[in-house]
Each structure stands twice: as C-alpha cells, then as structure tokens.
Amino acid sequence: MASLGLFALLVACGSATSKTRQASAPAPPDSAWFSRVRAEDFNGDGARDTLALQAFGPRPDSLTIRFTIRSRGREVFRTSWGSAYELIDAPLPEQPSLHEVGAYLRTRLETDFSSVRVAPLDTAIFTRIESPAIDCSESAFGCLAWYEQVRQAGPRRSSETAEEQYRRIRSMPIDTARVTALLEDAKRNAKTQIILQYGYETTMIVVWSALAQRFLTIEACC
Numbered sequence: 160m161a162s163l164g165l166f167a168l169l170v171a172c173g174s175a176t177s178k179t180r181q182a183s184a185p186a187p188p189d190s191a192w193f194s195r196v197r198a199e200d201f202n203g204d205g206a207r208d209t210l211a212l213q214a215f216g217p218r219p220d221s222l223t224i225r226f227t228i229r230s231r232g233r234e235v236f237r238t239s240w241g242s243a244y245e246l247i248d249a250p251l252p253e254q255p256s257l258h259e260v261g262a263y264l265r266t267r268l269e270t271d272f273s274s275v276r277v278a279p280l281d282t283a284i285f286t287r288i289e290s291p292a293i294d295c296s297e298s299a300f301g302c303l304a305w306y307e308q309v310r311q312a313g314p315r316r317s318s319e320t321a322e323e324q325y326r327r328i329r330s331m332p333i334d335t336a337r338v339t340a341l342l343e344d345a346k347r348n349a350k351t352q353i354i355l356q357y358g359y360e361t362t363m364i365v366v367w368s369a370l371a372q373r374f375l376t377i378e379a380c381c
Contacts (some may be wrong), residue, residue: 276353
C-alpha cells in the first residue's frame with residue numbers, strides 16, 4: 160500500500176455511504192450490530208486469547224467495524240474501518256434499502272471473520288527492514304513505522320478532514336531505533352503470524368512483539 164493507498168484507506172474508514180432508503184428500524188447505538196469471537200492462543204504464551212470482529216452503529220451503512228485481539232484481559236491489537244469500506248463496488252441497487260445493505264454487510268463480515276488465518280512466521284517479511292520509505296509497499300520497517308505513527312496520532316480531530324489527518328500523521332517524527340528494535344524482537348521471538356482480510360481489498364499481517372507486549376502490523380496491502 161503506497162502513500163496514496165494509505166490516504167485512501169483513511170478516507171474510506173472515516174466515511175459512510177448515504178445512498179440508502181430507510182426501510183427498517185436502526186439498531187440500539189450501544190449494541191453490537193455484528194459480533195463474532197474466536198478463542199485460541201494467538202501470541203504463544205500458552206493462555207487462550209480472543210480475536211473478535213465486531214460492528215457498532217445504529218445503521219448498517221454507517222457502522223464502525225473493528226478487529227480486536229485481547230490477551231490476559233488486555234487489548235493487544237485493534238484495527239478499525241467504516242462500513243463504507245465494505246460497500247465499495249457492492250453489487251447493490253443504486254439506492255438500496257437498509258435491509259439490503261445489512262444483508263450484504265453481514266455476508267461480507269462473515270467472510271472477513273472466516274478468512275482469519277494463523278500461520279507459521281514467514282521471516283522473509285523482514286528481509287527489507289532497512290528501507291526508509293514510510294508506507295506498506297516497500298518494507299516491514301515502513302509499514303510498522305506508518306502504523307506506529309497512526310497509533311501515536313490518535314483519532315481524527317473533530318475539525319480535521321481525512322487529508323489533514325493524513326498530513327499530520329506523515330509529519331510526525333519517526334523513532335527509527337524503536338521501530339527497528341520492535342521488528343528485530345518480532346523476527347527473533349514471534350512464532351506465528353495472523354493474516355486478516357477485510358473491506359474492499361485489505362490484507363494485513365500482524366505478529367506478536369514480546370518487547371511491546373502487543374501485536375504489530377508489518378504488512379498491509381492494497
């Protein structure tokens with residue numbers, strides 16, 4: 160995912176489709192519109208962790224969707240996006256009803272959840288650690304640096320557009336020594352990698368870092 164793709168993903172995750180007809184009652188705002196949970200040892204410490212895919216919101220065309228992993232009662236990974244990212248090029252009528260959007264989204268999210276894979280760590284991912292490019296198209300270093308910037312930047316500010324958020328994140332300093340240390344730790348100690356697929360076309364690989372005590376995103380495309 161090059162820089163343009165990173166910006167596009169920020170836009171997609173922060174927007175929602177408006178081409179829907181009100182045809183069913185919205186869900187209560189605090190309830191999970193969709194929820195699936197998988198329990199197993201994801202980080203290799205012998206304890207059972209939980210990976211969840213959940214969607215929250217009053218309408219299926221304006222949901223906040225997120226993958227999370229919790230370990231020993233603590234959240235150790237989160238990635239989130241908007242339902243608009245699931246609805247790009249959706250095979251729906253031009254002005255679908257909420258029921259039609261909801262039915263399609265449930266099918267998509269079931270596919271997202273069932274596509275989660277845990278595989279032995281592929282150390283080839285780390286072969287280009289030294290690349291200075293800060294995006295996910297060049298190296299594990301660049302990908303992790305980007306997601307660490309996003310983590311440090313926090314959510315979009317109330318007065319901030321997606322483009323302004325993107326520029327703010329890109330302008331943040333990068334702790335090169337820290338990013339390199341996290342990658343070296345993961346390469347040395349991680350046993351598995353988790354592959355997540357969601358939205359229009361995102362495939363993400365995350366690995367456990369004993370140093371950070373959380374999962375790191377080291378590859379994301381496209």
